[in-house]
Amino acid sequence: MSMFADDETRSTFAWLPPDIQVIFDRIRSGLSKFSIEGKIGLFGLSLFVMMALFAPVIAGHPPDAITGDSLERPGAGHILGTDELGMDIWAQICYGARMSLLIGLAVAAVAGFGGGAIGILAAYKGGLADQVLLRVIDVTMALPSLPLLIVISAFMGPSVVNVIVILILFSWARPARIARAQTLSVKTHAYIIAARNYGAGSWYLLRRHIFPEVLPILLVLVIGITSHAIVAEAGLAFLGLGDPTSKSWGMMLNYATSFRSIYFTPYWQWWLIPPLVALIALLLCLAFISRDLERVLDPKLRGRRNTE
Amino acid sequence: MRENRAIISRFLLTLMILLTINFFLPRMMPGDPFSLASSDVEGEDVVVMTEAQRAYYMEYYGLDRPLHEQFIIYLKNLAMGDLGKSISNKMPVSGVILIHLPWTILIVLAATIISTIAGIILGTLSARNRKKGVDRFMMAGLIAFAEIPSFLLGLIMLLIFVVQLRLFPIAGAITPFANYTGILDWMGDVARHAFLPVLTLSLSQLTGVYLLTRNTLITVTTKDYIRTARAKGLGERIVWTRHALRNALLPVVTRTGFMVGALMGGSVLVETVFSYPGLGMTLRSAVIARDYPLIQGILLVIAVSILVCNLAVDLIYRRLDPRVVAQGG
Numbered sequence: 001m002s003m004f005a006d007d008e009t010r011s012t013f014a015w016l017p018p019d020i021q022v023i024f025d026r027i028r029s030g031l032s033k034f035s036i037e038g039k040i041g042l043f044g045l046s047l048f049v050m051m052a053l054f055a056p057v058i059a060g061h062p063p064d065a066i067t068g069d070s071l072e073r074p075g076a077g078h079i080l081g082t083d084e085l086g087m088d089i090w091a092q093i094c095y096g097a098r099m100s101l102l103i104g105l106a107v108a109a110v111a112g113f114g115g116g117a118i119g120i121l122a123a124y125k126g127g128l129a130d131q132v133l134l135r136v137i138d139v140t141m142a143l144p145s146l147p148l149l150i151v152i153s154a155f156m157g158p159s160v161v162n163v164i165v166i167l168i169l170f171s172w173a174r175p176a177r178i179a180r181a182q183t184l185s186v187k188t189h190a191y192i193i194a195a196r197n198y199g200a201g202s203w204y205l206l207r208r209h210i211f212p213e214v215l216p217i218l219l220v221l222v223i224g225i226t227s228h229a230i231v232a233e234a235g236l237a238f239l240g241l242g243d244p245t246s247k248s249w250g251m252m253l254n255y256a257t258s259f260r261s262i263y264f265t266p267y268w269q270w271w272l273i274p275p276l277v278a279l280i281a282l283l284l285c286l287a288f289i290s291r292d293l294e295r296v297l298d299p300k301l302r303g304r305r306n307t308e
Numbered sequence: 309m310r311e312n313r314a315i316i317s318r319f320l321l322t323l324m325i326l327l328t329i330n331f332f333l334p335r336m337m338p339g340d341p342f343s344l345a346s347s348d349v350e351g352e353d354v355v356v357m358t359e360a361q362r363a364y365y366m367e368y369y370g371l372d373r374p375l376h377e378q379f380i381i382y383l384k385n386l387a388m389g390d391l392g393k394s395i396s397n398k399m400p401v402s403g404v405i406l407i408h409l410p411w412t413i414l415i416v417l418a419a420t421i422i423s424t425i426a427g428i429i430l431g432t433l434s435a436r437n438r439k440k441g442v443d444r445f446m447m448a449g450l451i452a453f454a455e456i457p458s459f460l461l462g463l464i465m466l467l468i469f470v471v472q473l474r475l476f477p478i479a480g481a482i483t484p485f486a487n488y489t490g491i492l493d494w495m496g497d498v499a500r501h502a503f504l505p506v507l508t509l510s511l512s513q514l515t516g517v518y519l520l521t522r523n524t525l526i527t528v529t530t531k532d533y534i535r536t537a538r539a540k541g542l543g544e545r546i547v548w549t550r551h552a553l554r555n556a557l558l559p560v561v562t563r564t565g566f567m568v569g570a571l572m573g574g575s576v577l578v579e580t581v582f583s584y585p586g587l588g589m590t591l592r593s594a595v596i597a598r599d600y601p602l603i604q605g606i607l608l609v610i611a612v613s614i615l616v617c618n619l620a621v622d623l624i625y626r627r628l629d630p631r632v633v634a635q636g637g
Contacts, residue, residue, distance in 0.1 A: 143322060143326065143611075147607045147610045150576065150591065151333065151607040155334065155336070231457045239580060239591075240595055240596055257581075263466070263467075268467065276460060280456055284456075
């Protein structure tokens, strides 16, 4: 992380413990290096987050109550019209943002940081645990995830928690593997050995030296997992395997496309297009952020991604 | 050779885990197959079974035996191609799969070929014009494009080309009840129906091939033997095709194997979008009908073909590139 060595020493996060302060400073100085694309991504993502947080305020209608006629055109009462049952589309989009972000972030946080922690610990400890973990990672990554996702959710029953759990089970291996590789290479650096010789304990080394080194890669992976989880949830819901009690964008796509003769009527214009646009916009925002983060946080990473 | 054995043993381990998941999932569910069958078959045999009848059927289907015996029987049946009986179609699962598999194979293979060729052409174009407008434009465009998941892309295609422009049929693989004047007529009809699914799948894989071709070409062209080729007076055309491209294509060609696997998975959603009667759409109808044996059978076919493709890539890559063997081990 030599590229951050020239950063200012004083920090706005001075009230935080020093090791967390380093991380925050890094993120902040990274943000200032974002390109236009990345800033658009961040701006877009924050719009979606606001939409999810303030859904009850901005939706205007409850998402799961009949508030109008069936299949009303967009108009004054319903900005984006209504669906087959007379529920407001705009309200469903707002609450759908909650669902997508919740699933995406929950999966990414647990799988990304959990998997990362497992990888770091295994690499740090080494030995049998490390060997076993490597095998498990190999097999997990070799399993075809989409078909298995479909079948497992078909059997486990559609619920948001099940979807999250299954997605976590399929997403932790990559961060674990990369965190492991990164830890192995960091472990041999002279300054770590020096710190250990000065009497640094395992916990101190992990927290102060190894974790900050692995964090940038993990952050990039976490964003990747977020968008992957959002796509997977939307895909499952689109296939009819979503939680029927939840209002997600994938469920909207499912209901709209299952509606008989939707393509021969004008209804798709306000029923199908909004969730489609919302999903693509959110995914593009995440992709822009991820690419910029990758570029800013660690130039070494760029080569790695292309060779995979 | 030791590496080969490691690859094969990993393949077998993954396969066993897959089969185990497939075997245990239905058995972990509450209830039993008989209550399921009696509630799904409309108007038939809704008689509630007596304990004796239940016991009889449990024995008949071997469900009273210990789990490990059941597992062995399951594996034996699989080995003989017996995947059980589809509840919604009232025929063997293998039969249902055989009807729909050819359509999936058709679009997956077509998409593999098209995206490979298009990706190589665009990648070469981009590498030759490195850092110029064409290159930058294609890089930015294709990378952003790759972020759109294939089924959403398919929906967009459907809305534009079918709903708005009415250029292609909306569903199916052939026109029902059509009277074909000849084989060409039939092929035209099949191509018209397959066009959009194939286009969507190809576009979803295009960026990968494009980036790989471009990046390998750029690496290759910095090598000494390219300079030598230019120095001895060979034309640019020969240098690019014979020296650069030929060496850069190795990873691209092996990638097609992975691509077939990814496309098999992606076809599930894309077929559903276009109501294309391949395995993927059958899987969706099986999900809606809660036809568990059929769901499992289709999963098995798709998953195993993905695993086999990946295995083939691993093994072939070692053959083609001796350096991999030298580095491994």
